[in-house]
Amino acid sequence: xxxxxxxxxxxxxxxxxxxxxxxxxxxxxxxxxxxxxxxxxxxxxxxxxxxxxxxxxxxxxxxxxxxxxxxxxxxxxxxxxxxxxxxxxxxxxxxxxxxxxxxxxxxxxxxxxxxxxxxxxxxxxxxxxxxxxxxxxxxxxxxxxxxxxxxxxxxxxxxxxxxxxxxxxxxxxxxxxxxxxxxxxxxxxxxxxxxxxxxxxxxxxxxxxxxxxxxxxxxxxxxxxxxxxxxxxxxxxxxxxxxxxxxxxxxxxxxxxxxxxxxxxxxxxxxxxxxxxxxxxxxxxxxxxxxxxxxxxxxxxxxxxxxxxxxxxxxxxxxxxxxxxxxxxxxxxxxxxxxxxxxxxxxxxxxxxxxxxxxxxxxxxxxxxxxxxxxxxxxxxxxxxxxxxxxxxxxxxxxxxxxxxxxxxxxxxxxxxxxxxxxxxxxxxxxxxxxxxxxxxxxxxxxxxxxxxxxxxxxxxxxxxxxxxxxxxxxxxxxxxxxxxxxxxxxxxxxxxxxxxxxxxxxxxxxxxxxxxxxxxxxxxxxxxxxxx
Amino acid sequence: xxxxxxxxxxxxxxxxxxxxxxxxxxxxxxxxxxxxxxxxxxxxxxxxxxxxxxxxxxxxxxxxxxxxxxxxxxxxxxxxxxxxxxxxxxxxxxxxxxxxxxxxxxxxxxxxxxxxxxxxxxxxxxxxxxxxxxxxxxxxxxxxxxxxxxxxxxxxxxxxxxxxxxxxxxxxxxxxxxxxxxxxxxxxxxxxxxxxxxxxxxxxxxxxxxxxxxxxxxxxxxxxxxxxxxxxxxxxxxxxxxxxxxxxxxxxxxxxxxxxxxxxxxxxxxxxxxxxxxxxxxxxxxxxxxxxxxxxxxxxxxxxxxxxxxxxxxxxxxxxxxxxxxxxxxxxxxxxxxxxxxxxxxxxxxxxxxxxxxxxxxxxx
Numbered sequence: 001x002x003x004x005x006x007x008x009x010x011x012x013x014x015x016x017x018x019x020x021x022x023x024x025x026x027x028x029x030x031x032x033x034x035x036x037x038x039x040x041x042x043x044x045x046x047x048x049x050x051x052x053x054x055x056x057x058x059x060x061x062x063x064x065x066x067x068x069x070x071x072x073x074x075x076x077x078x079x080x081x082x083x084x085x086x087x088x089x090x091x092x093x094x095x096x097x098x099x100x101x102x103x104x105x106x107x108x109x110x111x112x113x114x115x116x117x118x119x120x121x122x123x124x125x126x127x128x129x130x131x132x133x134x135x136x137x138x139x140x141x142x143x144x145x146x147x148x149x150x151x152x153x154x155x156x157x158x159x160x161x162x163x164x165x166x167x168x169x170x171x172x173x174x175x176x177x178x179x180x181x182x183x184x185x186x187x188x189x190x191x192x193x194x195x196x197x198x199x200x201x202x203x204x205x206x207x208x209x210x211x212x213x214x215x216x217x218x219x220x221x222x223x224x225x226x227x228x229x230x231x232x233x234x235x236x237x238x239x240x241x242x243x244x245x246x247x248x249x250x251x252x253x254x255x256x257x258x259x260x261x262x263x264x265x266x267x268x269x270x271x272x273x274x275x276x277x278x279x280x281x282x283x284x285x286x287x288x289x290x291x292x293x294x295x296x297x298x299x300x301x302x303x304x305x306x307x308x309x310x311x312x313x314x315x316x317x318x319x320x321x322x323x324x325x326x327x328x329x330x331x332x333x334x335x336x337x338x339x340x341x342x343x344x345x346x347x348x349x350x351x352x353x354x355x356x357x358x359x360x361x362x363x364x365x366x367x368x369x370x371x372x373x374x375x376x377x378x379x380x381x382x383x384x385x386x387x388x389x390x391x392x393x394x395x396x397x398x399x400x401x402x403x404x405x406x407x408x409x410x411x412x413x414x415x416x417x418x419x420x421x422x423x424x425x426x427x428x429x430x431x432x433x434x435x436x437x438x439x440x441x442x443x444x445x446x447x448x449x450x451x452x453x454x455x456x457x458x459x460x461x462x463x464x465x466x467x468x469x470x471x472x473x474x475x476x477x478x479x480x481x482x483x484x485x486x487x488x489x490x491x492x493x494x495x496x497x498x499x500x501x502x503x504x505x506x507x508x509x510x511x512x513x514x515x516x517x518x519x520x521x522x523x524x525x526x527x528x529x530x531x532x533x
Numbered sequence: 534x535x536x537x538x539x540x541x542x543x544x545x546x547x548x549x550x551x552x553x554x555x556x557x558x559x560x561x562x563x564x565x566x567x568x569x570x571x572x573x574x575x576x577x578x579x580x581x582x583x584x585x586x587x588x589x590x591x592x593x594x595x596x597x598x599x600x601x602x603x604x605x606x607x608x609x610x611x612x613x614x615x616x617x618x619x620x621x622x623x624x625x626x627x628x629x630x631x632x633x634x635x636x637x638x639x640x641x642x643x644x645x646x647x648x649x650x651x652x653x654x655x656x657x658x659x660x661x662x663x664x665x666x667x668x669x670x671x672x673x674x675x676x677x678x679x680x681x682x683x684x685x686x687x688x689x690x691x692x693x694x695x696x697x698x699x700x701x702x703x704x705x706x707x708x709x710x711x712x713x714x715x716x717x718x719x720x721x722x723x724x725x726x727x728x729x730x731x732x733x734x735x736x737x738x739x740x741x742x743x744x745x746x747x748x749x750x751x752x753x754x755x756x757x758x759x760x761x762x763x764x765x766x767x768x769x770x771x772x773x774x775x776x777x778x779x780x781x782x783x784x785x786x787x788x789x790x791x792x793x794x795x796x797x798x799x800x801x802x803x804x805x806x807x808x809x810x811x812x813x814x815x816x817x818x819x820x821x822x823x824x825x826x827x828x829x830x831x832x833x834x835x836x837x838x839x840x841x842x843x844x845x846x847x848x849x850x851x852x853x854x855x856x857x858x859x860x861x862x863x864x865x866x867x868x869x870x871x872x873x874x875x876x877x878x879x880x881x882x883x884x885x886x887x888x889x890x891x892x893x894x895x896x897x898x
Contacts, residue, residue, distance in 0.1 A: 425626070434618065434619055434686075435614075436642055
């Protein structure tokens with residue numbers, strides 16, 4: 001299938017072309033607009049902006065935070081993945097679940113939990129009389145981000161560990177290497193693609209993070225962007241910062257692609273893979289448990305415990321039911337349309353990618369993923385600059401926020417629709433055509449019923465993600481629009497931990513639903529027997 | 534003769550302007566009630582030809598007409614749903630979200646709902662699946678799924694049905710039986726059908742006529758007997774079964790071959806390549822025969838007959854005989870041709886092509 005055929009297919013079908021245009025335009029136009037606006041500025045001003053001390057410091061801080069979180073997540077994820085795949089430790093399934101759970105809970109809730117636990121007024125001080133210095137700045141940011149993003153690495157490493165052929169390790173051992181040498185010379189090189197893939201996601205997450213750095217008051221590009229926006233809105237400087245952040249993101253994407261090139265390893269031998277597990281023994285087992293429980297405790301129990309404690313504290317003074325209701329309603333009325341829009345947009349994008357695979361359609365899908373990889377603050381700023389300049393009637397409207405959510409979270413929607421489409425092979429539509437249906441009629445009567453479940457999963461993902469979203473909401477929400485995320489963040493930002501608790505708890509409940517959908521999808525993702533023949 | 538039901542004229546299909554066409558100047562007619570096979574190795578363009586007939590692919594040049602009405606011609610492309618042509622896919626393409634009955638009723642759109650359902654039930658009865666109406670297709674066996682697909686295609690009463698490798702997903706035992714049943718069903722309904730396959734045995738036993746296709750072009754069209762016994766080209770001779778290739782010096786209707794002087798099926802002069810099927814050779818004891826001397830090098834006993842490998846002037850030949858006389862490896866025998874040899878057309882010079890016994894044909898060609 002070549003490009004001209006894909007183009008043909010698009011020309012004759014507006015219902016494919018229109019959403020694709022929205023996706024490509026929606027993601028690219030604001031970014032290009034931002035670039036053009038910055039280019040209009042005086043080159044000297046731009047240059048001064050880049051080389052001034054603050055910018056250099058911001059760059060150093062941002063890179064430093066990224067490196068710190070990468071190290072932190074590796075320290076957490078490598079042993080966790082090893083423990084859950086390569087040992088016979090009882091309770092590995094529960095540990096695996098605990099290793100995935102933090103993924104669902106936004107980083108700012110983690111940061112809130114850490115802030116509310118430490119310091120002279122923290123939970124530890126109030127319950128145990130244990131005063132530890134309040135976590136903040138670099139340490140706090142690294143800790144909060146590591147504890148909330150390590151599952152990205154954990155999941156990738158787990159898959160890699162499970163795919164390793166134990167015969168390779170055994171061969172190395174038979175050739176006279178000890179266990180440590182085997183790990184360094186055989187296992188680690190094979191884990192590299194997984195480390196890179198997981199690392200990329202984490203790096204993108206750190207660059208895009210706003211909630212954690214703002215609560216921990218650590219000066220990164222995102223934090224500076226927020227300060228610029230919140231305090232003295234210097235548009236040129238803000239645009240410059242956003243561009244620098246985008247360049248940093250692009251650099252990481254390029255670096256990752258370079259490093260990963262030709263580095264995908266395959267098993268060379270056929271036959272079923274034996275799983276290499278070692279029985280946990282004595283001291284080893286104790287250490288394993290201690291570590292796993294430590295990680296789980298820090299990421300899960302701490303959060304639940306802290307929020308629970310402050311919730312009780314807040315309940316004593318009366319829960320803000322009215323505020324909670326308004327916040328929930330605001331979150332829902334932005335997230336629900338975004339979920340529907342994202343699913344509708346993802347359907348033609350995934351359809352083109354699956355049915356008319358070409359470099360052109362892969363490009364469209366990449367652009368959909370670009371919306372996800374773009375740091376949300378930079379994306380939001382680009383949308384603001386664009387809407388103010390080109391479509392002022394959209395500025396500060398719910399419609400713009402919904403569009404931003406949909407474009408940003410579309411990557412989450414494409415996946416389930418894609419895999420559903422693989423279960424509806426093109427022959428089905430062709431059979432329907434030969435039995436007298438028009439192209440659209442064949443799609444609606446055959447393909448649509450088969451991808452309906454995938455669409456529902458997509459909507460659920462986007463809805464639940466949008467419910468927790470902070471930076472886009474922060475910049476794009478209409479005046480007076482107060483979502484759950486905004487409430488949690490702003491109370492936590494002012495150290496009003498009790499007031500933040502009900503909102504944080506609601507968000508954690510939404511997160512639990514997200515995990516539920518995720519698990520449900522894992523169970524139903526198997527193809528039905530008729531497609532395997 | 535009446536107008537053919539399907540007429541394909543100079544059909545070409547090119548996906549990439551840089552690359553050679555996938556289908557190149559293909560022409561054939563299918564008569565009313567005829568079962569026509571397109572046989573060829575994988576990648577020869579047979580499925581693309583079928584998809585051009587169905588309307589899923591636009592022909593680059595050439596015409597496709599049904600009962601004299603053009604479906605594909607310069608400036609004309611009738612959509613698949615606008616053609617009264619049914620298709621049965623290799624993987625059956627049954628709709629997994631519909632019951633067996635709903636699958637079969639899918640294409641029946643005329644008349645009230647009750648009548649549509651009745652038509653679907655009749656179609657299911659016809660393929661012997663009455664009582665399976667409420668099943669989900671994925672819960673049927675491969676053979677049953679195939680029959681549902683056939684019923685679904687037949688229910689709207691198309692003018693022509695296309696079958697894409699219809700039996701390749703069935704296991705060997707079921708394949709022969711289903712093949713016969715489907716043939717009888719199509720014949721009893723007077724259905725015209727075009728099917729594509731890479732299996733020469735299937736094409737020979739299922740089709741009334743067949744076209745042998747290679748690299749986008751048709752090498753030969755004819756009845757199974759014609760194509761098998763009088764292959765026009767080296768490719769056809771090799772693709773339809775094992776044969777013996779002999780480099781010969783022809784003079785008129787006779788030629789000198791490594792196996793002696795034999796008759797030819799047509800006039801030829803000079804160096805030619807001829808084909809002799811193993812069953813057109815016989816072995817005799819050298820004492821009583823003046824046939825060419827050869828040495829038996831191998832034997833495979835198949836019950837009803839025996840295939841011998843014999844060596845003569847450094848080349849091996851296959852001889853398919855009855856089992857009245859047994860020879861042992863090492864025996865000297867006389868080889869005698871029973872039928873005239875078939876002169877083959879070959880693009881390369883006859884001296885460069887293989888000679889002796891050909892290997893078992895494979896779908897890869």
